[in-house]
Amino acid sequence: MKTLSPAHFNANKLIALPKILLKVLFALAIVTPLCAENEINSKEKISVLLIDGQNNHDWKACSPTMINILEATERFKIERATVSKEEVASFSPKWNNYDAVLTNYNGLPWTEKTKSTFEAYIKEGGNLVVVHAADNSFPDWKEYNRMIGLGGWGGRNEKDGPYVYWKDGAFLRDDSPGKGGAHGKPLEYKVVVRDTNHPITKGLPVEFLQAKEELYDQLRGPAENMNVLATALATGGSERHEPVLMTITYGKGRIFHTVMGHDAKSMRGIAFQETLIRGTEWAATGEVTFPPVSSEELPVDRAASRHPDEIKPSK
Ligand SMILES: [Zn+2]
Helix, strand or coil: CCCCCHHHCCHHHHHCCCHHHHHHHHHHHHHHHHHHHHHHHHHHCEEEEEEECCCCCCHHHHHHHHHHHHHHCCCEEEEEEECCHHHHHHCCCCHHHCCEEEECCCCCCCCHHHHHHHHHHHHCCCCEEEEHHHHHCCCCCHHHHHHHCCECCCCCCHHHCCEEEEECCEEEEECCCCCCCEECCCEEEEEEECCCCCCCCCCCCCEEEEEEECCEECCECCCCCEEEEEEEECCCCCCCEEEEEEEEEECCEEEEEECCCCCCCHHHEHHHHHHHHHHHHHHHHCCCCCCCCCCCCCCCCCCCECCHHHCCCCC
């Protein structure tokens, strides 16, 4: 809506009006544009619910780091739900208040009611971002495993679905028996983009190095409606090209799953940061408005990292 500035009022006509009305008109003319601007800004921000509170990783350090990364872009507004073991029974968020849910949660099962409202939220077009050990969570919750595509540990094995990895120029679904979820020693690993046309990866360097951390391998899951965007060779682990970045659709919901992000230090990796930012925006909106970083910023010959405070909002 176009709003008139005070300069658009015809002063001659206004003179005839009572003084009090004049004051009201001028006040409206000055205040209205400010309101309109604030409204636009708050509408543009993507509302994200971050869930943590239980994890075999240092969630107390990792969650604030992710909040810093996302909020530094000025594109996201994060609320945080910290759910202790004691609070699981009463955990029942209003999912529809959020454009996306980001889970950093690897803990006790939610109540049946919360699980079913969450399934309905995602099916109806709510969206999800899954970071690192959140894909260890809920091994027995069938629908969650359909949402995340692949998961690890918690007794996961061939009953949960295939291994998925890149081999000889294509993705292979491997039904051979074995446990789901493993990793070798921490390493700086090379991420290779396998889908250069997806909004999350489009324009990024095709190869880049992530900061030192454990690299998940041998994840298993239903892997339905899943698109693996990038892989990394699990050197010292499975020795396979393992999925690192994935998208999944579940009903109308969009899911972005990254296996990166073991600790707050590796979350300083620009590889983690840029893909988290782009993946979260894509999950929430279906598009990515951030310009892709160049190979100077996200190189393959060294693991570039930065403090989240160094992230600048894009113009
Ligand atoms: Zn880890």
